[in-house]
Amino acid sequence: MKARRTPWWQYVAAAVLGLLAGIGLAVYGERSGLSLIGAPWVVAGLLAVLGMIVLVLALQVHKYANTDPKKRPHSFVNPTVAVYTLVLAKALGLAGAALAGWYGGQILMSVGHFEAPFYHDAVIECAVSAVICVADMIIGIIGEWLCQLPPNEGPENPKMKAVSRPRNTAQAYKQ
Template sequence: MKARRTPWWYYLVAVIVGAAAGFAMSALTQASQFSLMGAPWVVPVLLVALGAYVFYEAYQVHLYVKGDRDDLDPIRAVNTLVISKALALAGAALAGWYGMQLIMSLSHAEAPYFRTVIIECAICTVVSILDMIVGMVSEWLCQLPPREGPEHPKAIEAKRKRKLAQSPANKAFTKMHRH
């Protein structure tokens, strides 16, 4: 199995999907008597705690990879990589969700309800962006160095040099300059 870094455009798609959902929620709230915008204060607290936990776990994997830690369960390392990717994507989607609610609420800032929504969404947007960044950094911390196999940079360079040395032009050049 070969894990790959999450492409940048996945985050962009997550932000767009989150923003579309946030727009729909804002439009529904403004067109009806439902009060679904904003976030309870426990949400940013939980998001910060989750980000801290994921970063801690990723740092433990990084210490193991560097050789500064003796033992680490491989399943724990893989799970840490998975939750790092999930945190980054969820952070992107939530940043779009809360960011769009924030933007949609700005025109109603004079109303006490929307003033509260603006504050809640601003805090949640910032925390979600931080979680996205923490997830991306944690994913990077979970990287393993390349193995000494055919995909290792040293092996690729050695293969390139062998091909160059075996090329007909190089053989002719070597014959001419030996004498």
């Protein structure tokens, strides 16, 4: 299995979709009188903690993958944990982009009513959450990079192509 890096356009698409959804929610709230804008402070705290957990896991996977196998300390990092960390980093990056757009859309639609205490608080909550979501997106992208395996000395390696090798196994056994 070969994991591919998340393309840049997927982050942009997630942010744009989140922005449109946030704008739609704010417009719906103004028309219906049922305001759903803002973000509880618990959400911002949980997003920050989740980003730190993914960063710590990705750093551990990177350290484990880049040390000499003979000198590796005993740790809980194994291939399953490394794959789960990679998936978490990918998910955190895309979710961070989408949520940053979501909160950004709410800010754009609510900044005109900034004088009202409710909108003032909602804009500040959304701004803090949006900054944390952008940080989570960056942590996700960095975490995805940290989970890459170093190149091995296999047949695909450019160094190995320079060395002449027998074409088939019968020739290898004759030598």
